């Protein structure tokens with residue numbers, strides 16, 4: 001397939017394996033590259049000194065042997081990310097092929113990436129944020145819609161994708177949220193997206209670095225089991241409604257809200273919330289933990305099995321063609 005995304009990234013099929021905190025790992029990215037798509041990981045998955053350097057060396061080696069696959073790094077560009085500067089420096093040194101930015105201004109990432117020809121796609125949930133990223137010179141938008149895993153947007157992709165495409169006709173739009181089948185991919189391409197970004201589907205993969213209990217919960221959960229919580233990062237995030245999630249509630253209390261809005265305490269309180277949230281998530285993805293906060297989007301409804309990343313990619317490619325053939329046969333009947 002050929003779309004603006006496949007051409008920009010020089011990949012075989014217009015799909016990004018979305019960056020997922022604590023889930024994405026080297027094995028998944030290797031499989032993505034071998035499958036002809038783009039694999040990504042959040043830089044924060046590698047928090048120990050020197051770890052990210054080693055992973056990037058290995059990924060660059062795989063990339064040199066897989067000409068139709070690539071990889072990218074997700075940078076949380078918020079001031080509260082303590083490793084942002086360090087990670088960006090290493091990524092630039094190692095010439096990471098592309099970046100996905102989330103939660104803040106992508107200005108510096110765009111400047112540094114463009115200095116050596118790398119591309120930058122910015123997570124956006126509305127036209128206002130997209131305008132800011134466009135003005136800074138981003139290479140594309142990741143349109144994050146309703147029901148996505150992680151910090152889901154408030155808008156439906158059926159509206160957000162064509163709205164972005166109309167407002168910024170020369171900037172590729174990549175649809176993210178709720179896509180776990182070939183029919184889902186085809187629908188987004190029909191709406192004007194140049195590709196898709198798929199997260200939740202890959203949690204139920206043999207390579208994902210999380211417990212079997214989490215993977216099984218992805219398979220057994222239904223769309224109505226997904227709720228939004230402020231308890232992890234302060235910003236609403238989608239999780240499976242486990243007994244522990246119910247127990248701790250979903251909203252910040254008045255004191256937490258006051259501390260995150262107060263000019264003097266805001267930065268430090270938010271950092272503290274994110275740090276505790278990260279620790280909670282870290283415990284949750286380990287085997288044998290019952291205090292589970294499992295991040296996932298509504299596409300759990302469509303996921304019925306744990307498979308290898310290679311099989312997931314092949315199945316989604318095949319389903320896209322099948323969906324296209326079924327539709328054209330119906331239209332031409």
Ligand SMILES: Cc1cc2nc3c(=O)[nH]c(=O)nc-3n(C[C@H](O)[C@H](O)[C@H](O)COP(=O)(O)O)c2cc1C
Pocket residue numbers: 018019020021022023042074101102123144147148149150151176177178179197198199200201203295296297298299
């Ligand atoms: C477990 C999990 C962790 C995530 N972590 C991040 C992250 O660290 N950075 C980020 O920009 N997006 C993160 N996301 C969002 C994904 O990159 C992507 O936008 C989303 O998964 C797409 O929706 P889908 O899950 O319905 O496919 C995460 C999503 C999930 C499910």
